Amino acid sequence: MSRSGFIPPYLLQQVAEAVSSGLLAEPDLRVACRHTMDLDAGFRAGRSAHRARTQAADPEQAGPEEPTALAWTVHTAGNTQTLPGDPVRDETDESPSGDVTVDEAWDGIRASLDMFREAFGRTSYDDAGARVSATVHYGQDYQNAFWDGTQLVFGDGDGRVFNRFTIAVDILAHELGHAVTEHTAGLVYRDQPGALNESMSDVFGSCLKQRVLGQDATEADWLIGEGLFTDTVRGKALRSMSEPGTAYDDPVLGSDPQPGHMDDYVDTRDDNGGVHINSGIPNRAFHLAATGIGGSSTEGAGKIWYDALLTVGPTTDFAGFAAATVAVAGEHADVVREAWAGVGVVTDDGAGEPADRPDEHTPAEQPSGTREPAGVVEVRRSGGFAGITVTSSVDLDGDDPRVGEVRTLVHRVDITLLEHEAAAWAERPGRPDAFTYVIVWDGHEVAVPEDHATPDLLRLADLILSARDR
Ligand SMILES: [Zn+2]
Numbered sequence: 426m427s428r429s430g431f432i433p434p435y436l437l438q439q440v441a442e443a444v445s446s447g448l449l450a451e452p453d454l455r456v457a458c459r460h461t462m463d464l465d466a467g468f469r470a471g472r473s474a475h476r477a478r479t480q481a482a483d484p485e486q487a488g489p490e491e492p493t494a495l496a497w498t499v500h501t502a503g504n505t506q507t508l509p510g511d512p513v514r515d516e517t518d519e520s521p522s523g524d525v526t527v528d529e530a531w532d533g534i535r536a537s538l539d540m541f542r543e544a545f546g547r548t549s550y551d552d553a554g555a556r557v558s559a560t561v562h563y564g565q566d567y568q569n570a571f572w573d574g575t576q577l578v579f580g581d582g583d584g585r586v587f588n589r590f591t592i593a594v595d596i597l598a599h600e601l602g603h604a605v606t607e608h609t610a611g612l613v614y615r616d617q618p619g620a621l622n623e624s625m626s627d628v629f630g631s632c633l634k635q636r637v638l639g640q641d642a643t644e645a646d647w648l649i650g651e652g653l654f655t656d657t658v659r660g661k662a663l664r665s666m667s668e669p670g671t672a673y674d675d676p677v678l679g680s681d682p683q684p685g686h687m688d689d690y691v692d693t694r695d696d697n698g699g700v701h702i703n704s705g706i707p708n709r710a711f712h713l714a715a716t717g718i719g720g721s722s723t724e725g726a727g728k729i730w731y732d733a734l735l736t737v738g739p740t741t742d743f744a745g746f747a748a749a750t751v752a753v754a755g756e757h758a759d760v761v762r763e764a765w766a767g768v769g770v771v772t773d774d775g776a777g778e779p780a781d782r783p784d785e786h787t788p789a790e791q792p793s794g795t796r797e798p799a800g801v802v803e804v805r806r807s808g809g810f811a812g813i814t815v816t817s818s819v820d821l822d823g824d825d826p827r828v829g830e831v832r833t834l835v836h837r838v839d840i841t842l843l844e845h846e847a848a849a850w851a852e853r854p855g856r857p858d859a860f861t862y863v864i865v866w867d868g869h870e871v872a873v874p875e876d877h878a879t880p881d882l883l884r885l886a887d888l889i890l891s892a893r894d895r
Pocket residue numbers: 429430431599603623626
């Protein structure tokens with residue numbers, strides 16, 4: 426499972442670029458952003474090592490009739506990158522530590538665990554009472570929070586754009602929500618399944634916030650990460666579930682890129698296919714369902730969404746998840762269906778696509794071998810550490826000196842074969858920070874993760890992208 430950072434990479438990139446272009450004259454802030462991204466990259470490299478230390482409660486500690494005790498420990502990394510760091514406070518210690526960050530994490534984890542047990546009947550993220558381990562004060566000026574597959578991690582923020590990441594209780598539930606999703610549907614962290622993964626975490630986050638504040642669905646503000654931005658940022662929060670795209674509009678950060686309807690779905694290869702962007706669509710569907718059902722969001726739509734999460738598989742798309750929620754909604758099925766229709770995921774007559782439908786892949790006409798490759802070949806390379814996309818093309822009917830070699834490579838690479846292989850690659854998230862190559866030719870468009878690219882394909886891409894230097 427990919428590590429799921431709370432702050433999307435594009436936002437960190439935005440801050441770093443704004444500083445370097447002079448929009449924001451704070452060199453140390455730029456360093457802080459870059460440092461956060463570097464830590465993220467280093468963290469990803471080492472995450473498999475962390476995965477080894479899963480913790481589970483000892484089943485013998487609880488009697489057969491006793492509910493498994495909820496257990497959690499908050500550590501401090503002391504502004505280093507050491508995980509989990511030194512334990513500061515666990516569930517047996519009811520007295521505040523005096524460190525506001527430690528205590529916010531402690532309170533938020535307890536409230537999250539209580540919500541999962543009381544509202545959803547789930548005992549910790551694995552439903553077997555696993556101890557929740559969290560680390561605060563991670564890194565220097567670290568501008569992110571994440572679930573690493575074994576534990577929660579929270580940075581202090583840089584203090585200029587971002588405050589500490591424990592400041593909003595919904596962030597605690599959001600990160601623990603990633604652990605729950607990993608142990609249930611296992612939604613692949615890319616494209617629509619990835620956006621659903623993100624959205625489920627926001628759903629858990631907002632439910633917890635409303636529960637803590639004693640609000641019902643109509644009283645809630647539906648903001649995610651309220652208070653995370655400092656006063657210098659023009660924005661009320663990181664995301665709005667009721668009005669995606671309206672959470673912030675700032676000269677440095679840009680504006681909230683989230684859509685709230687399928688008409689505005691963002692096709693991008695960045696951010697694992699825009700998982701933090703397109704989550705606005707299912708987020709708004711949840712808001713519509715929760716307010717339509719009324720009362721407690723957690724007990725109403727929240728329970729439906731959680732129950733649906735237990736029934737779907739890793740590659741579920743929006744329509745599949747919509748169908749799953751309708752299927753478990755009981756008396757609220759019509760309200761839930763209307764909510765998904767309101768964001769364009771199902772049509773108004775309720776016709777949705779079935780969950781986990783097989784990819785209806787029509788084998789394309791086989792062009793290679795039957796005729797000489799012709800037309801325009803385009804290559805787009807995205808991702809990479811900097812997240813910069815470059816595009817170029819070669820016209821095989823033109824007089825470009827590379828036409829001969831490109832034609833040979835196009836023939837050898839066989840784009841229709843790539844398309845079939847791409848269906849399998851899409852089942853797994855790509856390696857973080859790797860490039861993705863998109864080849865467009867003869868009515869085909871296929872995305873190839875860098876780690877699956879053959880030498881021929883890499884040569885083809887380099888050859889075409891070299892046109893940018895001419
Ligand atoms: Zn997340």
